[in-house]
Amino acid sequence: xxxxxxxxxxxxxxxxxxxxxxxxxxxxxxxxxxxxxxxxxxxxxxxxxxxxxxxxxxxxxxxxxxxxxxxxxxxxxxxxxxxxxxxxxxxxxxxxxxxxxxxxxxxxxxxxxxxxxxxxxxxxxxxxxxxxxxxxxxxxxxxxxxxxxxxxxxxxxxxxxxxxxxxxxxxxxxxxxxxxxxxxxxxxxxxxxxxxxxxxxxxxxxxxxxxxxxxxxxxxxxxxxxxxxxxxxxxxxxxxxxxxxxxxxxxxxxxxxxxxxxxxxxxxxxxxxxxxxxxxxxxxxxxxxxxxxxxxxxxxxxxxxxxxxxxxxx
Numbered sequence: 001x002x003x004x005x006x007x008x009x010x011x012x013x014x015x016x017x018x019x020x021x022x023x024x025x026x027x028x029x030x031x032x033x034x035x036x037x038x039x040x041x042x043x044x045x046x047x048x049x050x051x052x053x054x055x056x057x058x059x060x061x062x063x064x065x066x067x068x069x070x071x072x073x074x075x076x077x078x079x080x081x082x083x084x085x086x087x088x089x090x091x092x093x094x095x096x097x098x099x100x101x102x103x104x105x106x107x108x109x110x111x112x113x114x115x116x117x118x119x120x121x122x123x124x125x126x127x128x129x130x131x132x133x134x135x136x137x138x139x140x141x142x143x144x145x146x147x148x149x150x151x152x153x154x155x156x157x158x159x160x161x162x163x164x165x166x167x168x169x170x171x172x173x174x175x176x177x178x179x180x181x182x183x184x185x186x187x188x189x190x191x192x193x194x195x196x197x198x199x200x201x202x203x204x205x206x207x208x209x210x211x212x213x214x215x216x217x218x219x220x221x222x223x224x225x226x227x228x229x230x231x232x233x234x235x236x237x238x239x240x241x242x243x244x245x246x247x248x249x250x251x252x253x254x255x256x257x258x259x260x261x262x263x264x265x266x267x268x269x270x271x272x273x274x275x276x277x278x279x280x281x282x283x284x285x286x287x288x289x290x291x292x293x294x295x296x297x298x299x300x301x302x303x304x305x306x307x308x309x310x311x312x313x314x
Contacts, residue, residue: 002070003034006077015145022080031080032064036073051076054119054146059110061130061144081130081142085196089126095196097231097268098136103129104193104239104262106141111189111255114146115182121146122180124188125168126195137269166215167201168192171246174216183248186255190243197236198227202244220246235265 001008001021009022012033021034048066055063055078064077085103089095095103107129114121121128123145132140164173170187172178194202202224206212224244227237239261245251252258262268 001034001036003067003075004070005067006032006034008034023077033078033080035076035078036069037075039071039073048074051146054114054117057110057113057117059106059141059143060114060146061142078144079142081140081144082133083131084127085129085131085192086126088131089196089199094199094229096136097197097233097236099139100193100196101236101262101265101268102137102139103141103196104189105259107143107189107192108255108259108262110143111182111185112259115185115255119146120180120182121185121188123165123168124185124192125165126192127165129192166206166212167203168195169219170248171220172248174220178248181248182255183251186243186251186258187245187248189255189258190240190251194224194227194240194244197229197232197240198225200225233265233268236262236268239265 012020062079128145168191170184203218
């Protein structure tokens, strides 16, 4: 693989539509990650510019530039992190409470920023949470693996479900009634935080009894596993439980509300990066203003957000 201006190293990972390489930038030696899109994946200039704009949302992995390989494939140059939360979980086991709260705050704020642009992530999971080399409240966190194809259609969700990781997918994703929405992202955030605390997803995996069908049944019909850790405060359990509500209208009204709730936990310092203004006000008892009303306002605002994004990219 040859890309002007970069010394390309080993393959870091492969997915259905891209291959990611380790690399160093010629000149200053900065370590980066090169995400080379499959030749079947075509993106127009405006779509690629939008990808860069999304990468400017705080907490989202930064897109430094878009280049082409010597073979003509599109390549996203991304800031380089140390490893994924999934890799560390597999190697070292569950995360500390402080680190999980830190991850929840950063990823929640990143989702809030993306949702305000009219973009759903649709695949929030430990493997898409990237970490720096810090620990505790100093842990560097980024949300990765977003795509402009995830622009939210507020009028219909009848398209085929695309990117989906079953252990972290919301109930409505299994029925096909939701191909990607903020509410589904909030579920996946809760599932991710649960997994980092517990070591396993809240409803098991697709390799457990019944395969994917069994997992779907558990997600849609059964309560999640219990968090068997005495050091996890009840407030954090409540935040996660609300993310995992079966009915989207029973979940937090926005990702910003999740961040606000995490900020309000007593005795837990997750390293705050600054306030996030949620779409609704969180009350002292953890309830919110009417969630249905919040989503209705959000849906109307998405069109405005997309128009503003379009103007910015003209």
